[in-house]
Amino acid sequence: MMKKLFILLFVMSGVAFGLVSCKEETQTQSVGLNEVLDSKDNKTPCCEVQCRRGSCRTYESPCNCTCVAGQPVCGALGNGGSPGQKGGTPKIVVEATPEMMALYDADIQYIEQTLHNTEAAQALRNIKQLLVDNQYVLSTSNAISAYVDNVGVYEQFINTQPDEVIDRLSEWE
Numbered sequence: 057m058m059k060k061l062f063i064l065l066f067v068m069s070g071v072a073f074g075l076v077s078c079k080e081e082t083q084t085q086s087v088g089l090n091e092v093l094d095s096k097d098n099k100t101p102c103c104e105v106q107c108r109r110g111s112c113r114t115y116e117s118p119c120n121c122t123c124v125a126g127q128p129v130c131g132a133l134g135n136g137g138s139p140g141q142k143g144g145t146p147k148i149v150v151e152a153t154p155e156m157m158a159l160y161d162a163d164i165q166y167i168e169q170t171l172h173n174t175e176a177a178q179a180l181r182n183i184k185q186l187l188v189d190n191q192y193v194l195s196t197s198n199a200i201s202a203y204v205d206n207v208g209v210y211e212q213f214i215n216t217q218p219d220e221v222i223d224r225l226s227e228w229e
């Protein structure tokens with residue numbers, strides 16, 4: 057039991073290190089920036105990434121954006137994405153498109169029926185519903201906090217999977 061806990065902590069610290077070191081490897085794109093930002097607020101993101109099931113960008117430290125098996129992750133996982141300044145730019149913005157919802161459905165089915173992990177499938181189902189309920193843009197503290205909680209469950213699952221599963225969940229269609 058202690059050995060498994062040690063291995064899990066080692067893997068999670070490696071993922072955290074990977075998030076920090078991925079800054080130079082991210083793709084920068086402006087996707088719907090004006091829809092989220094105030095017209096007087098002209099702040100640009102410090103990093104942004106486009107993944108299989110969406111994109112995210114962060115505006116404040118920690119400045120790290122990456123994909124976790126197809127799922128975008130920006131900023132600190134436990135940060136909660138609270139707004140920067142009153143009425144200002146959110147710290148983290150997560151976006152998807154209606155077309156990406158079919159990718160969520162396929163991945164949920166794969167995780168549930170092939171990999172038999174209902175918890176990870178439910179986390180993706182929750183993320184999908186959160187995106188739909190918020191018109192595919194998450195920028196409020198509550199929405200980002202719920203997103204971060206579900207990504208955490210998904211990431212714990214991913215940390216236990218072999219490369220072929222991670223590749224399957226990461227590949228672009």
